[in-house]
Amino acid sequence: MAKWETALGEELRQLKREGRYRPLNVWTGGSGTRMELNGRSLLQMSSNNYLGLTDHPALIRAAVEATERYGAGSGSVRTITGTLDIHDRLERELARFKGTEAALVFQSGFTTNQGVLSSILGPDDVVISDELNHASIIDGIRLTKAHRKIYAHKDMAQLETALKESAGCAKRVVVTDGVFSMDGDIAPLPAIVELAERYDAFVYVDDAHASGVLGKNGKGTTDHFGLQGRVHIQVGTLSKAVGVVGGYVACDQLLKDYLIHKARPFLFSTSQTPAVAASCLAAIEVLGQSGELIAKLWENAAYFRSRVQALGFDTGASETPIVPVIVGSPAETMRFSDLLLAEGVFAQGIVYPTVAADKGRVRFIVTARHTREELDYTVEALRKCRDAV
Template sequence: MMISAGLKEKIDNETFPIMEGKRTGNYVFEPSFASAQSGSAKLGDHQVVMLTSNNYLGLATNEEIKQALKQATDLYGSGTCGARLHNGTTILHRQLEQRCADYFGTEDAVILSAGYLTNVAAISAVADRDTLVVTDQLNHMSIVDGIKLSGAQVRIFRHNDMQKLEYILEKNASFNKKIIIVEGVYSMDGDLAPLRTINELSKKYGASILVDEAHSFGFIGKKGRGVSELLGVEQDVHMRMITFSKSLANVGGCIATDRKTATYIKHYANQYIFNASLPPAIVAGTLKAFDLLETEQWRVEKLWRNTIRFRKGMIHLGFDTMNSSSPVVPIYVGSDEINMKMTKELLAEGVYIATAMYPAVPMNESRLRATITAALTDDEIDFALKKFEKVGKKYELIH
């Protein structure tokens, strides 16, 4: 295999902590699971409690969803083999877009093949070099990449710092096109965006708002429509983004917005125009998951009970959960090296939890990142807490 000398040198000399983990045997990424993921899953030849899965409502193993997938495969085959604007649209795709629009109370919705692509498509299509995009410093990489592709003028404000946000908007009032982009729930810290204040500032300075509700859709707000609903600003948000890979346990995403904006995205977003459409089976499974989301409220209640049980247990043990107020529960570690060692030891003890470290977060500000689900049992949560106590004491995070 041919590789240029300069590229080989760059790769060989990379020293960030993940590469060090490879060299020292502490690499903890991409474990290969051998079963479906519920409250626990099979990893190798043993079961582990799943503390990192975006299967928030526990739908990933639901029999009705699996049956919907099978039936759609029999009817439509394995895929459309085309992009949406040509042969890649089925009746099911239209139904899902209408379902999303009805759910969020918007005129229309655009569905894409991945949640990541959804943010990239919406931002890169709507924003341009004459647009000011004001973005929270902790926004997801899909938002960062969408802004880069758009060529927009970008200003970054400190996380949830409303004074800094207003300062930026005031200093850049001359821009005719302005978009504020935030997440409803932040995926690394688990806290909420102050959308009431953001909405007030957007009106004061004439800016649109895009809210990424990926980690809040399905279980925050009376109807599960996210932080925008919870804080009563839904009618003022221009675009709301959700993924289907979390609460709906499938894959893909959508932008819920007005009809003109949706049409604009479909004809100006490369990620929509040139990308293969979602397989019809996935669309059918997502539609069924929507049915269950709206009819089985017990899933939301169980998710919050589990979240409170786990977070209270961790705080009682002495861990720093970084003021999380959602099912995303970070556990602050600090040292990247210790983080990897703890992750590996917890896995050996029968607990799987993801690590968030540089470059996903600042160097030596790493954390373990739990995403609590309705699939967990009380026994599984208590088992995990005992293992955290053991490993946390070993590395002197708790006493």
């Protein structure tokens, strides 16, 4: 066996010893509240399908019609023949939905952060980032030569210190998640914007878990806090509440034009399939009429969180449909997740290095499609598993 294979094998064995090794689950059927795994019907409590749009008839119909009209693929990158009229319409609708001058679509939320951050930041700039920002933000920052400052989670005093210390930099960009994916808490965006304006910095918000969840009709944290026009760069995903796949940046036309020429994931990746673009367009239309769906999502989240907390579980700082149950070590966390699976509930264990080594958690994501009976069943499963450990 080659040395590199030996080294990789040892790393995998170490993951197994620590209880962090997990094979991929191969599911049968679509993403609903119940899914089939290895012949078992399980209650799904870890899907990002917040509003249940993945199988919405309007999205499916749009995908079929676009495939029949345009074909299965787009045929090229956006700068050659890969920009179809359906991609252009999607970007115009996204900009209208977000209340910005323009929008640019990428293949995923991850590549959006990589493409935007690596394009706008140079060696004379500084990026100031919340310590719990998503991995795609961290990787996007790593691709830059900019100076980096990390402030403790939601610590506005540390953010202000970083802004003061970076006064000599050409551009200063404050980057934050809108909703933090592991804890389910919301960024203090009004305070961030106020500090950024005071110290002449840009604000960059990743609304992956806020798109379709926060704000009127799911327009995100900027709308939620009434900060339209004061957040310079808004990144969103099309693969969570929107129910399809992809990412986008909502911004002014100047930045869009710049990114078309500079953002490497945009320049060197084939564009979204026509079916994806059409489904996303249909989803935006559905979001425009989603008041009841979003209200149901938040009603379900509040109900589930209160019942879980009543059992004595630590749900951390959760204030959104992301409800973590803090367990502890990786091994303990994965064992608890396995116990839930035995009870017919799939809830993914999240462990180091995604979260701190002693802060492993089973992360529940409540959706608008969950029934009260399904939530009650999950709570009862949690009680049984708690009593079994």
